[in-house]
Amino acid sequence: MTTKPTEDDLHAAFARADLGGDDKLDLMEFTLVLEHLGLAWTRAETQHRFEQADTNFDGFISYSELRAVLESEGWAGGLAPGARA
Ligand SMILES: [Ca+2]
Structure with missing residues (x-):
């Protein structure tokens, strides 16, 4: 449960949730990312x-x-800054 994702994990989750393929997420797609990452936030929190x-x-x-x-949630703090391709 405490395992931090790698940069690849986060990027893959982003790409999977980006149903529109436009490199940005609407609220529904953002919710999908959270589900992919195993985060359980309420609708209000999301x-x-x-x-x-x-x-x-x-x-x-x-x-x-x-x-x-x-990162502000302290969840992805293990990601290397600027490592994005
Ligand atoms: Ca924005």
């Missing part, structure tokens, strides 16, 4: 995190925004 994660207020979560919110 909505709250989504709004906090969307730091450029475009209504979508980019990969960097996803990483940032997970």
